[in-house]
Amino acid sequence: MRHDANLTAARPSFVRHLECSLTGEIYPADQRHGLSAAGRPLLVRYDLDGARAALSATVLAQRPRDLWRWRELLPVRDAADIVSLGEQDTPIVPLPRVAARLGAAELLVKDEGRLPTGSFKARGLVMAISMAKALGVRVIAMPTNGNAGAAAAAYARRADMEAVIFCPADTPEINVREIAAQGARVYRVDGLIDECGKLVAEGAKRRGWYDLSTLKEPYRIEGKKTMGLELAEQLDWRLPDMIFYPTGGGTGLIGMWKAFDELEALGLIGPERPRMVAVQAAGCAPIVRAFESGARHATRWEDAHTVAAGIRVPQAVGDFLILDAVRASGGFAIAVEDAAIEAAVAEAGRADGLLLCPEGGATLAAYELALARGLARREDRVLLFNCATGLKYPLPDAGRPLAKAGPIDWDAL
Protein backbone atom coordinates (compact mmCIF):
# COMPACT_ATOMS: atom_id res chain seq x y z
CA MET A 1 0.00 0.00 0.00
CA ARG A 2 1.27 3.52 -0.82
CA HIS A 3 2.69 5.46 2.17
CA ASP A 4 0.02 8.13 1.68
CA ALA A 5 -2.88 5.80 0.88
CA ASN A 6 -4.93 7.05 3.83
CA LEU A 7 -4.74 10.59 2.45
CA THR A 8 -5.46 9.83 -1.16
CA ALA A 9 -7.70 6.77 -1.53
CA ALA A 10 -11.44 7.22 -1.97
CA ARG A 11 -13.13 5.77 1.11
CA PRO A 12 -16.79 5.79 2.13
CA SER A 13 -18.06 8.46 4.53
CA PHE A 14 -20.51 7.52 7.27
CA VAL A 15 -21.30 10.94 8.76
CA ARG A 16 -25.03 11.11 9.47
CA HIS A 17 -25.64 14.36 11.28
CA LEU A 18 -24.55 16.52 14.21
CA GLU A 19 -26.20 16.37 17.61
CA CYS A 20 -26.33 18.75 20.58
CA SER A 21 -24.38 17.12 23.40
CA LEU A 22 -26.84 18.45 26.00
CA THR A 23 -30.29 18.21 24.39
CA GLY A 24 -29.81 15.68 21.56
CA GLU A 25 -31.20 18.17 19.02
CA ILE A 26 -30.15 17.20 15.50
CA TYR A 27 -28.33 19.45 13.03
CA PRO A 28 -27.47 18.75 9.38
CA ALA A 29 -23.90 17.81 8.47
CA ASP A 30 -21.97 19.58 5.68
CA GLN A 31 -22.81 23.10 6.91
CA ARG A 32 -20.92 25.55 9.11
CA HIS A 33 -21.90 25.24 12.77
CA GLY A 34 -20.73 26.68 16.07
CA LEU A 35 -22.40 25.73 19.34
CA SER A 36 -25.92 24.31 19.44
CA ALA A 37 -28.97 26.50 20.16
CA ALA A 38 -28.53 25.46 23.82
CA GLY A 39 -25.01 26.94 23.72
CA ARG A 40 -23.36 23.53 24.01
CA PRO A 41 -20.92 21.51 21.84
CA LEU A 42 -22.17 19.62 18.80
CA LEU A 43 -21.05 16.01 18.34
CA VAL A 44 -20.72 14.24 15.00
CA ARG A 45 -22.81 11.09 14.68
CA TYR A 46 -22.02 8.31 12.21
CA ASP A 47 -23.80 5.39 10.62
CA LEU A 48 -21.88 2.95 12.80
CA ASP A 49 -23.45 -0.15 11.22
CA GLY A 50 -22.12 1.02 7.86
CA ALA A 51 -18.71 1.77 9.36
CA ARG A 52 -18.68 -1.66 11.02
CA ALA A 53 -19.10 -3.35 7.65
CA ALA A 54 -16.28 -1.25 6.14
CA LEU A 55 -13.71 -1.18 8.93
CA SER A 56 -12.39 -4.36 10.54
CA ALA A 57 -9.22 -4.93 12.56
CA THR A 58 -7.76 -6.71 9.53
CA VAL A 59 -8.47 -3.81 7.16
CA LEU A 60 -6.96 -1.38 9.66
CA ALA A 61 -3.83 -3.48 10.11
CA GLN A 62 -3.07 -3.17 6.39
CA ARG A 63 -3.19 0.61 6.31
CA PRO A 64 -0.28 3.05 6.85
CA ARG A 65 0.05 4.02 10.51
CA ASP A 66 -1.32 7.51 10.71
CA LEU A 67 -4.38 9.32 11.98
CA TRP A 68 -6.15 9.10 8.62
CA ARG A 69 -6.32 5.30 8.83
CA TRP A 70 -9.62 5.96 10.68
CA ARG A 71 -11.28 7.78 7.78
CA GLU A 72 -14.57 5.85 8.11
CA LEU A 73 -14.92 7.30 11.65
CA LEU A 74 -13.86 10.84 10.72
CA PRO A 75 -15.89 13.75 9.37
CA VAL A 76 -13.89 14.60 6.22
CA ARG A 77 -15.79 13.04 3.33
CA ASP A 78 -13.54 13.89 0.39
CA ALA A 79 -9.80 13.06 0.38
CA ALA A 80 -9.18 16.31 -1.54
CA ASP A 81 -10.07 18.26 1.64
CA ILE A 82 -7.47 16.53 3.82
CA VAL A 83 -4.83 19.01 4.96
CA SER A 84 -1.91 16.99 6.27
CA LEU A 85 1.55 17.58 7.72
CA GLY A 86 2.19 13.88 8.48
CA GLU A 87 0.04 12.85 11.48
CA GLN A 88 1.81 9.60 12.36
CA ASP A 89 0.72 7.29 15.19
CA THR A 90 2.43 8.22 18.45
CA PRO A 91 4.27 5.55 20.47
CA ILE A 92 3.32 4.15 23.84
CA VAL A 93 6.50 4.30 25.94
CA PRO A 94 6.85 2.51 29.30
CA LEU A 95 8.45 4.22 32.33
CA PRO A 96 10.01 1.13 33.93
CA ARG A 97 12.22 2.84 36.51
CA VAL A 98 9.57 5.24 37.72
CA ALA A 99 7.17 2.29 37.89
CA ALA A 100 9.68 0.29 39.95
CA ARG A 101 10.09 3.14 42.43
CA LEU A 102 6.32 3.37 42.82
CA GLY A 103 5.90 -0.42 42.98
CA ALA A 104 3.58 -0.16 39.96
CA ALA A 105 2.94 -3.06 37.60
CA GLU A 106 2.76 -1.17 34.30
CA LEU A 107 3.17 2.54 33.72
CA LEU A 108 2.83 3.66 30.11
CA VAL A 109 3.05 7.05 28.41
CA LYS A 110 1.35 7.91 25.15
CA ASP A 111 3.89 10.36 23.83
CA GLU A 112 2.06 12.91 21.73
CA GLY A 113 5.08 15.16 21.36
CA ARG A 114 5.96 13.35 18.12
CA LEU A 115 3.10 14.89 16.15
CA PRO A 116 3.44 17.87 13.77
CA THR A 117 3.99 21.09 15.78
CA GLY A 118 5.07 18.91 18.71
CA SER A 119 1.75 18.36 20.43
CA PHE A 120 -1.56 16.51 20.36
CA LYS A 121 -3.24 19.73 19.30
CA ALA A 122 -2.28 18.66 15.77
CA ARG A 123 -4.92 15.92 15.96
CA GLY A 124 -7.77 18.32 16.65
CA LEU A 125 -6.61 21.10 14.39
CA VAL A 126 -5.83 18.94 11.36
CA MET A 127 -9.45 17.81 11.50
CA ALA A 128 -10.94 21.26 12.16
CA ILE A 129 -8.94 22.90 9.36
CA SER A 130 -9.67 20.09 6.90
CA MET A 131 -13.38 20.52 7.64
CA ALA A 132 -13.04 24.30 7.42
CA LYS A 133 -11.54 23.78 3.97
CA ALA A 134 -14.43 21.50 3.00
CA LEU A 135 -16.85 24.22 4.17
CA GLY A 136 -15.09 26.99 2.20
CA VAL A 137 -13.66 28.93 5.17
CA ARG A 138 -10.99 31.56 4.36
CA VAL A 139 -10.07 33.02 7.79
CA ILE A 140 -9.94 31.17 11.11
CA ALA A 141 -9.51 32.65 14.59
CA MET A 142 -8.71 30.98 17.88
CA PRO A 143 -7.82 31.58 21.52
CA THR A 144 -4.91 29.47 22.74
CA ASN A 145 -2.61 28.68 25.64
CA GLY A 146 0.07 28.04 23.02
CA ASN A 147 0.10 24.59 21.46
CA ALA A 148 -3.33 24.75 19.86
CA GLY A 149 -2.47 28.09 18.26
CA ALA A 150 0.74 26.61 16.86
CA ALA A 151 -1.14 23.71 15.29
CA ALA A 152 -3.89 26.00 13.98
CA ALA A 153 -1.31 28.31 12.40
CA ALA A 154 0.52 25.44 10.71
CA TYR A 155 -2.57 23.77 9.27
CA ALA A 156 -4.21 27.04 8.27
CA ARG A 157 -1.07 27.95 6.29
CA ARG A 158 -1.06 24.52 4.72
CA ALA A 159 -4.67 25.08 3.64
CA ASP A 160 -3.87 28.61 2.45
CA MET A 161 -6.16 30.21 5.05
CA GLU A 162 -5.48 33.24 7.21
CA ALA A 163 -5.18 32.59 10.94
CA VAL A 164 -5.72 35.13 13.74
CA ILE A 165 -4.58 33.84 17.13
CA PHE A 166 -5.06 35.34 20.62
CA CYS A 167 -3.05 34.09 23.60
CA PRO A 168 -2.51 35.20 27.21
CA ALA A 169 0.48 37.57 27.38
CA ASP A 170 2.52 35.08 29.43
CA THR A 171 2.05 32.15 27.02
CA PRO A 172 5.33 30.21 26.65
CA GLU A 173 7.56 32.25 24.34
CA ILE A 174 8.30 29.37 21.98
CA ASN A 175 4.57 28.99 21.27
CA VAL A 176 4.09 32.66 20.42
CA ARG A 177 7.09 32.55 18.10
CA GLU A 178 6.15 29.34 16.36
CA ILE A 179 2.62 30.63 15.73
CA ALA A 180 4.09 33.70 14.00
CA ALA A 181 6.72 31.61 12.18
CA GLN A 182 3.91 29.55 10.66
CA GLY A 183 2.33 32.61 9.13
CA ALA A 184 -0.43 33.58 11.59
CA ARG A 185 -1.15 36.95 13.19
CA VAL A 186 -0.68 36.39 16.93
CA TYR A 187 -1.82 38.79 19.67
CA ARG A 188 -0.68 38.69 23.30
CA VAL A 189 -3.70 39.58 25.43
CA ASP A 190 -3.68 40.87 29.02
CA GLY A 191 -6.06 38.13 30.15
CA LEU A 192 -6.62 34.37 30.36
CA ILE A 193 -7.73 31.99 27.60
CA ASP A 194 -11.46 32.45 28.20
CA GLU A 195 -10.98 36.22 27.82
CA CYS A 196 -9.08 35.58 24.58
CA GLY A 197 -12.07 33.46 23.54
CA LYS A 198 -14.39 36.43 24.03
CA LEU A 199 -12.24 38.48 21.63
CA VAL A 200 -12.44 35.70 19.07
CA ALA A 201 -16.24 35.55 19.41
CA GLU A 202 -16.44 39.32 18.94
CA GLY A 203 -14.12 39.17 15.90
CA ALA A 204 -16.19 36.33 14.46
CA LYS A 205 -19.23 38.62 14.61
CA ARG A 206 -17.51 41.75 13.31
CA ARG A 207 -15.10 40.27 10.77
CA GLY A 208 -16.69 36.93 9.82
CA TRP A 209 -13.79 34.86 11.19
CA TYR A 210 -14.49 31.15 11.64
CA ASP A 211 -14.23 30.47 15.39
CA LEU A 212 -12.09 27.38 16.09
CA SER A 213 -12.27 27.61 19.92
CA THR A 214 -12.20 24.27 21.75
CA LEU A 215 -15.57 22.52 21.32
CA LYS A 216 -17.17 25.63 19.78
CA GLU A 217 -16.82 23.96 16.40
CA PRO A 218 -17.64 20.26 16.08
CA TYR A 219 -14.50 18.79 14.53
CA ARG A 220 -11.53 19.28 16.86
CA ILE A 221 -13.04 16.63 19.10
CA GLU A 222 -13.22 14.21 16.17
CA GLY A 223 -9.50 14.65 15.64
CA LYS A 224 -8.71 14.23 19.33
CA LYS A 225 -10.89 11.12 19.32
CA THR A 226 -8.18 9.36 17.33
CA MET A 227 -6.10 9.14 20.54
CA GLY A 228 -8.65 6.65 21.87
CA LEU A 229 -8.97 4.75 18.58
CA GLU A 230 -5.21 4.55 18.19
CA LEU A 231 -4.35 3.46 21.73
CA ALA A 232 -7.00 0.72 21.60
CA GLU A 233 -5.47 -0.73 18.46
CA GLN A 234 -1.91 -0.35 19.78
CA LEU A 235 -2.86 -2.26 22.94
CA ASP A 236 -4.44 -5.05 20.88
CA TRP A 237 -7.98 -3.89 21.69
CA ARG A 238 -7.44 -4.26 25.45
CA LEU A 239 -7.93 -0.85 27.00
CA PRO A 240 -5.77 0.15 30.00
CA ASP A 241 -7.28 0.10 33.50
CA MET A 242 -6.76 3.84 33.96
CA ILE A 243 -6.07 6.83 31.71
CA PHE A 244 -4.66 10.03 33.24
CA TYR A 245 -5.40 13.05 31.04
CA PRO A 246 -4.20 16.64 31.66
CA THR A 247 -7.47 18.51 31.41
CA GLY A 248 -7.92 22.05 30.20
CA GLY A 249 -10.83 22.26 27.75
CA GLY A 250 -11.00 18.47 28.02
CA THR A 251 -11.44 17.77 24.31
CA GLY A 252 -9.16 14.75 24.39
CA LEU A 253 -10.87 13.12 27.34
CA ILE A 254 -14.31 13.68 25.83
CA GLY A 255 -13.04 12.54 22.44
CA MET A 256 -11.53 9.31 23.78
CA TRP A 257 -14.74 8.52 25.63
CA LYS A 258 -16.66 8.93 22.36
CA ALA A 259 -14.05 6.82 20.55
CA PHE A 260 -14.53 3.90 22.92
CA ASP A 261 -18.29 3.87 22.30
CA GLU A 262 -17.73 3.93 18.56
CA LEU A 263 -15.18 1.10 18.77
CA GLU A 264 -17.68 -0.96 20.76
CA ALA A 265 -20.35 -0.33 18.11
CA LEU A 266 -17.85 -1.57 15.53
CA GLY A 267 -17.31 -4.74 17.57
CA LEU A 268 -13.61 -3.97 18.09
CA ILE A 269 -13.82 -3.72 21.90
CA GLY A 270 -16.34 -4.89 24.48
CA PRO A 271 -18.19 -2.85 27.13
CA GLU A 272 -15.13 -2.50 29.39
CA ARG A 273 -13.74 1.00 29.82
CA PRO A 274 -10.70 2.53 31.50
CA ARG A 275 -11.24 4.68 34.58
CA MET A 276 -10.78 8.19 33.19
CA VAL A 277 -8.87 10.61 35.40
CA ALA A 278 -9.06 14.36 34.73
CA VAL A 279 -5.81 15.89 35.97
CA GLN A 280 -5.64 19.59 36.75
CA ALA A 281 -3.21 21.93 38.51
CA ALA A 282 -3.95 23.02 42.07
CA GLY A 283 -3.83 26.64 40.85
CA CYS A 284 -6.58 26.04 38.27
CA ALA A 285 -8.89 23.15 39.11
CA PRO A 286 -12.50 23.98 38.19
CA ILE A 287 -13.28 20.41 37.08
CA VAL A 288 -11.84 18.93 40.28
CA ARG A 289 -13.94 21.33 42.38
CA ALA A 290 -17.10 20.41 40.46
CA PHE A 291 -16.28 16.69 40.66
CA GLU A 292 -15.81 16.86 44.41
CA SER A 293 -18.97 18.86 45.01
CA GLY A 294 -21.07 16.54 42.83
CA ALA A 295 -21.94 19.31 40.36
CA ARG A 296 -22.53 18.63 36.67
CA HIS A 297 -21.21 22.03 35.58
CA ALA A 298 -18.08 23.83 36.76
CA THR A 299 -17.89 27.47 37.81
CA ARG A 300 -15.06 29.74 36.66
CA TRP A 301 -11.78 29.42 38.58
CA GLU A 302 -10.54 32.88 39.56
CA ASP A 303 -6.83 33.84 39.61
CA ALA A 304 -5.83 30.76 37.65
CA HIS A 305 -2.10 30.04 37.74
CA THR A 306 0.18 27.05 37.06
CA VAL A 307 3.46 26.21 35.33
CA ALA A 308 1.45 23.84 33.12
CA ALA A 309 0.15 26.53 30.76
CA GLY A 310 -1.89 24.09 28.63
CA ILE A 311 -4.20 23.25 31.51
CA ARG A 312 -4.66 26.83 32.72
CA VAL A 313 -8.29 26.93 31.56
CA PRO A 314 -10.56 28.62 34.14
CA GLN A 315 -13.79 27.56 32.46
CA ALA A 316 -14.58 24.84 29.92
CA VAL A 317 -17.63 24.86 27.63
CA GLY A 318 -17.62 21.02 27.70
CA ASP A 319 -17.40 20.82 31.51
CA PHE A 320 -20.40 18.50 31.81
CA LEU A 321 -19.05 16.18 29.12
CA ILE A 322 -15.75 15.84 31.00
CA LEU A 323 -17.53 15.27 34.31
CA ASP A 324 -20.06 12.82 32.81
CA ALA A 325 -17.28 10.73 31.24
CA VAL A 326 -15.14 10.73 34.38
CA ARG A 327 -18.10 9.67 36.54
CA ALA A 328 -19.46 7.08 34.09
CA SER A 329 -16.01 5.49 33.95
CA GLY A 330 -15.65 5.23 37.72
CA GLY A 331 -12.71 7.61 37.52
CA PHE A 332 -12.07 10.89 39.30
CA ALA A 333 -10.67 14.40 38.95
CA ILE A 334 -7.52 15.28 40.86
CA ALA A 335 -5.36 18.38 41.31
CA VAL A 336 -1.57 18.48 41.70
CA GLU A 337 0.76 21.21 42.95
CA ASP A 338 3.25 22.86 40.59
CA ALA A 339 6.17 21.56 42.69
CA ALA A 340 4.94 17.99 42.17
CA ILE A 341 4.59 18.65 38.42
CA GLU A 342 8.18 19.87 38.22
CA ALA A 343 9.45 16.93 40.29
CA ALA A 344 7.63 14.48 38.00
CA VAL A 345 9.10 16.02 34.83
CA ALA A 346 12.57 15.83 36.40
CA GLU A 347 12.13 12.22 37.47
CA ALA A 348 10.81 10.87 34.14
CA GLY A 349 13.72 12.52 32.33
CA ARG A 350 16.44 11.44 34.73
CA ALA A 351 15.15 7.94 35.47
CA ASP A 352 13.71 6.82 32.15
CA GLY A 353 15.05 9.28 29.56
CA LEU A 354 11.63 10.58 28.57
CA LEU A 355 11.32 14.35 28.64
CA LEU A 356 7.73 15.18 29.56
CA CYS A 357 6.00 18.52 29.10
CA PRO A 358 4.67 20.06 32.35
CA GLU A 359 1.13 18.89 31.53
CA GLY A 360 2.48 15.36 31.03
CA GLY A 361 4.37 15.73 34.30
CA ALA A 362 1.05 16.60 35.93
CA THR A 363 -0.35 13.19 34.96
CA LEU A 364 2.61 11.41 36.53
CA ALA A 365 2.32 13.51 39.68
CA ALA A 366 -1.43 12.76 39.76
CA TYR A 367 -0.81 9.03 39.44
CA GLU A 368 1.59 9.11 42.39
CA LEU A 369 -0.93 11.11 44.43
CA ALA A 370 -3.72 8.70 43.46
CA LEU A 371 -1.62 5.77 44.69
CA ALA A 372 -0.98 7.55 47.98
CA ARG A 373 -4.70 8.26 48.42
CA GLY A 374 -5.72 4.70 47.53
CA LEU A 375 -7.49 5.85 44.36
CA ALA A 376 -5.32 3.67 42.10
CA ARG A 377 -4.06 0.13 42.59
CA ARG A 378 -0.44 -0.80 41.96
CA GLU A 379 -1.49 -3.73 39.78
CA ASP A 380 -3.43 -1.44 37.42
CA ARG A 381 -2.21 -0.95 33.87
CA VAL A 382 -1.96 2.81 33.69
CA LEU A 383 -1.64 5.09 30.67
CA LEU A 384 -0.49 8.70 31.09
CA PHE A 385 -0.78 11.33 28.39
CA ASN A 386 2.27 13.38 27.53
CA CYS A 387 0.58 15.86 25.25
CA ALA A 388 3.55 17.84 23.94
CA THR A 389 7.28 17.49 23.52
CA GLY A 390 9.18 18.56 26.62
CA LEU A 391 11.52 20.46 24.31
CA LYS A 392 8.98 23.27 23.97
CA TYR A 393 9.39 24.36 27.59
CA PRO A 394 12.17 26.18 29.42
CA LEU A 395 14.57 23.70 31.03
CA PRO A 396 16.87 24.41 33.96
CA ASP A 397 20.40 25.40 32.91
CA ALA A 398 22.52 22.55 34.26
CA GLY A 399 25.51 22.71 31.88
CA ARG A 400 28.86 22.82 33.69
CA PRO A 401 31.55 25.15 32.32
CA LEU A 402 34.78 23.46 31.24
CA ALA A 403 37.91 25.24 29.97
CA LYS A 404 39.45 23.11 27.21
CA ALA A 405 42.95 24.34 28.04
CA GLY A 406 42.64 22.75 31.45
CA PRO A 407 43.74 21.82 33.96
CA ILE A 408 41.01 19.12 33.85
CA ASP A 409 40.44 16.91 36.85
CA TRP A 410 39.56 13.75 34.85
CA ASP A 411 38.73 11.75 37.96
CA ALA A 412 36.02 14.29 38.86
CA LEU A 413 34.30 14.27 35.43
Ligand SMILES: Cc1ncc(COP(=O)(O)O)c(C=O)c1O
Ligand atom coordinates in the same frame (compact mmCIF):
# COMPACT_ATOMS: atom_id res chain seq x y z
C1 LIG B 1 0.53 20.24 26.45
C2 LIG B 1 -0.96 20.34 26.74
N1 LIG B 1 -1.52 19.45 27.55
C3 LIG B 1 -2.85 19.49 27.82
C4 LIG B 1 -3.66 20.47 27.30
C5 LIG B 1 -5.14 20.46 27.63
O1 LIG B 1 -5.85 19.83 26.60
P1 LIG B 1 -7.44 19.82 26.53
O2 LIG B 1 -7.85 21.17 26.07
O3 LIG B 1 -7.80 18.72 25.58
O4 LIG B 1 -7.96 19.53 27.91
C6 LIG B 1 -3.11 21.44 26.47
C7 LIG B 1 -3.95 22.50 25.91
O5 LIG B 1 -3.48 23.56 25.54
C8 LIG B 1 -1.73 21.37 26.17
O6 LIG B 1 -1.13 22.27 25.36
